[in-house]
Amino acid sequence: MKIYWKPRRNLYVCLEHFPFTKTDLLGWWYPVLIFTPDLSTTGYVVNPQIGAATYNFIHHKAVGISIFVLGMMLATSLCNWQA
Structure with a gap:
């Protein structure tokens, strides 16, 4: 299970980071948006x-x-x- 879990989690991180490479947002927005309280x-x-x-x-x-x-x-x- 651990072998399967790590690559899948790494894929999620890449998918989260990809939109930021396509925008004009500053780099500090990425951790701010990841760690903000969850509104749901x-x-x-x-x-x-x-x-x-x-x-x-x-x-x-x-x-x-x-x-x-x-x-x-x-x-x-x-x-x-x-x-």
């Missing part, structure tokens, strides 16, 4: 069931990957549209 836990203010549902939905890897792919597709189509 605000659902716990309502009740534990809502909090757990929002937290699990936001942290599902498919949601993050889908948002990443959609953003890359939109950025590509917008660049092609303006040219």
